[in-house]
Amino acid sequence: MIYGLNYAPELTGIGKYTGEMAKWLSSRGHSVRVVTAPPYYPGWRVWEGYNGSWYSTESQPEEPFVTRTPIYVPENPTGIRRMLHLFSFMLGSIPVMLREIFYRPQVVFTVEPAFFGVPLALLTAWCAEASSWLHIQDFESDAAFELGLLPAGGSIHAIAMALERWIMGGLTRVSSISIKMVERIALKGVDPSRAVLFPNWVDIEQVHPLEGENGFRQELGLTGKMIVLYSGNMGNKQGLELLAPLANSFAPLGHQPDPSVHFVFCGNGAFRPQLEALVGHLENVTMLPLQPLERLNELLNMADIHLLPQRAGAADLVMPSKLTGMLASGRPVIATADAGTQVALVIENDGLPCGIVVPAEAPDALHTAVADLAASQLLRKTMGSNARDYAVQNLGREQVLLQFERDLCTLVGPSASSPQVI
16 A cells, blocks of 8 residues: 555656556556545646545556545645645545555555655554555655754754654664665664665656657757756755856856857746746746656757756755656766765766766856866767666666565565566
């Protein structure tokens, strides 16, 4: 049983991965049930065709059985409104989770965010005599305090950390999406034997390098331009405030103008209106909305260079899911990250760099990295090839999910194995 705030058909972030995981497990012969909210991310508005005010179910042959709970979705997700949003999901899911006890799941799998729901998942697992698994996509409590969204160092911080540590102590297994994040789990008091790596993945057959004319370039009139692409959620934790001065530095009036360099910022989220206001006057910037899944590969291949901005201190609190697609597209990535963080280690790739790492919140270094890659086709080609090789060797969907299935089955014994498991 999977319990999580975000799920398919959301196209970005956690919902994409949880949805693909659930459907993959169903295709392998496992019985999967999902308790989730209606899709609302990244636009922070319940999607058309879904009801945010009441319960609904979805059932198809050989597909997970999905129950969607009511939820409060704020138009401006800041501070107390975000907390109410998370609390409303937990509150609305209580009757469904209590019902699921009678389904008798063998494993109750929950995803952070939102940590609000973990105690309910633990209660359900205990009543059903099931194993409990927390998968951390984002250390939301740490991020809230370390990025200044909540006041750090006071009694609220201490209580939150103590409560998190106590709850984690009751889980059968805790996983996360990078080695550094798994190490952070152990620092929270979880026995290392109960902490495992479960990275995000990419469909390396769906996302792959393309040659020849690109449809997006033609439609946008950008043929012949050096395109620098940011594509993904436009939230407040991404450090997107770096994008406007970067684009401005390459504009005709910038300090080192280069009319051949054009920036494309694609996605939706809470920060998008601010970003549009900052770059709306720049001729070397194109803003695009979130694109449909069937055009993802074409979009990623439009780029000559991918951008992965992050705020200082965020690199080991989250592992950006968008990075997998960037690497699989065979294009170099410029990431803002501190040395030694997981993002930096992936990009540096043991001497076979997939791009360039610059210090977080260092606009001059970011400009130089873009200029250096824009000036060297050989450097872009070499780093892009390294990026594709890394994705194929480490991030393929099938290999990641097969390992997850093996880890899952160790919790409940051989009877849980799918007929297709060897």
